[in-house]
Amino acid sequence: MEILLTSLTASLTELREPNKVIARAGNSPVAILNRNEAIGYFVPKSAVSDIELKQISDEQVSAFLQNDLHEISHVLEYLKDK
Numbered sequence: 001m002e003i004l005l006t007s008l009t010a011s012l013t014e015l016r017e018p019n020k021v022i023a024r025a026g027n028s029p030v031a032i033l034n035r036n037e038a039i040g041y042f043v044p045k046s047a048v049s050d051i052e053l054k055q056i057s058d059e060q061v062s063a064f065l066q067n068d069l070h071e072i073s074h075v076l077e078y079l080k081d082k
Contacts, residue, residue, distance in 0.1 A: 004031045004038055015042075 008030040010021045021030060022044050030042040 002038055005029065005041065006031050009033050009038075010042065012039075 006029045008025055008028055010024075010030050010032055012032065012034050014021055015032065021042060024030075025042070025044050025047075027044065027047045029044075029047060031038045032040045032042055
């Protein structure tokens, strides 16, 4: 059984009318299913409009990779096959 990162789902067929999916989603992401398997996520603009993006320096990236990479290594390993 696959774990979805949201409680809302939509099929590829429902995406033929994206306005309905957006209206139902509100400010939440929607898992897009194909034959009951998640193939991606639809994230409405309103769900991310309040996120503040900050540019970081090369030194900060290097420090993260040296100090914290082990914490996300399982994610990187999972993504190798995708």
